[in-house]
Amino acid sequence: MAKTLNVALPKGRLGEKVYAMFEKAGFECPSIKEGSRKLIFENEEKGVRYFWVKPSDVAIYVERGAADVGVVGKDILMEYNPDVYELLDLKVGKCHMAVAGKKDFVDDRNRTLTVATKFTNVAKSYYSAQGRDIDIITLNGSIEIAPILGLSDVIVDIVETGTTLKENDLEVIDKFEAISARLIANKAGYKFKGDLIEKIRLSLKEQTENV
């Protein structure tokens, strides 16, 4: 029996873009476009099964082997450091990890800095490399509100177009890491389905070179 490749895709705009790349690579699954609320789609003939999962959960599915491969932002890999193979930079979903604060914010290095973020580990390692004491406030979204309401001095978050910062009167203090979507693979899955995964990787790579 042919092996089925399980692929975890991030639900949302990035996932749709990435699915189009898999389709172009010859691993189409037409039922995915039917606009239903289903989350799992299979093309038996091509030996591929796609799952739509929350972007921040893709790495968990892949690390634990529920998916053989997946597509995840470099931000998630930096934050959770999952035990997976990072196979390819897909060069989509580009943005930056940045520190931002209110326009009039002046850093007093003698005070502990309060930092609001979803990316606790990223923020800790960024500031520990600078020998800076920080107090982390972990939030799950709408991080930009924190400095405005005085909950934190600064935020560590993703900046894509910069619109969210601008519309909330915040500005970038330091853009410190370029982020983009990565193809990742489960380590055991890569051993058993390596030929198929390599075939997909090469075709996706070719597409990233033609943009």
Ligand code: PRP
């Ligand atoms: C992300 C990020 C910023 C915004 C940046 O939020 O946390 O808020 O996008 O994009 P921009 O620079 O193009 O404005 P997301 O939409 O994921 O929502 P969240 O508030 O739930 O994190």
